[in-house]
Amino acid sequence: MVIAAKRPGPAAQGVLAELLSEDEARLFYLQQPADQAHAVRVADRVGSTRPGDRIAVRAALLHDVGKAHSRLGAFGRTVATVLAMTGRHPSGDMAAYLDHGRLGAEGLAVIGCDAFVVEFARRHPGPAPEGADTERWAALLVADDE
Numbered sequence: 001m002v003i004a005a006k007r008p009g010p011a012a013q014g015v016l017a018e019l020l021s022e023d024e025a026r027l028f029y030l031q032q033p034a035d036q037a038h039a040v041r042v043a044d045r046v047g048s049t050r051p052g053d054r055i056a057v058r059a060a061l062l063h064d065v066g067k068a069h070s071r072l073g074a075f076g077r078t079v080a081t082v083l084a085m086t087g088r089h090p091s092g093d094m095a096a097y098l099d100h101g102r103l104g105a106e107g108l109a110v111i112g113c114d115a116f117v118v119e120f121a122r123r124h125p126g127p128a129p130e131g132a133d134t135e136r137w138a139a140l141l142v143a144d145d146e
Helices: 010-019 022-030 033-049 054-064 066-067 072-084 094-097 100-110 115-123 134-145
Strands: none
Touching: 010 100, 022 033, 022 054, 022 066, 022 100, 033 054, 033 066, 033 100, 033 115, 033 134, 054 115, 066 094, 066 115, 072 100, 094 100, 115 134
16 A cells, blocks of 8 residues: 555546546545555556456445545554454444445445445455456456555
8 A cells, every 4th residue: 555645636537537426436535545546556457457347447446435434544554454363353443444345335335336346345355256257356356456
């Protein structure tokens, strides 16, 4: 994760406006700048391997929107992750950060997002659920891991 990332510039904002609905864009822009920058990088990667796959690109842009429920910076996110790895169950913003997949998926479902986009937000970086496009899922996982 890039700690001092900036929000997308005007060119990227234009592309985002073409790809995302108004409600999706609202959720996207609630994210911290570093998360927005990460999402744009993931979308660029998946778009280069799956040209024309707007669902995959939208899933990339929206997969971490649940992190907006937490106001943690890089240090707090690291602490939350370490606590979870040691079996502790933090509360508050740390719990929200650790549960960002479910929280993001719930928000995306409420606004009527595509089912694949919702499930990728909910389940990444895990395996694709039954019935999902596994090639699309795999491309997103690779793009998110680079």
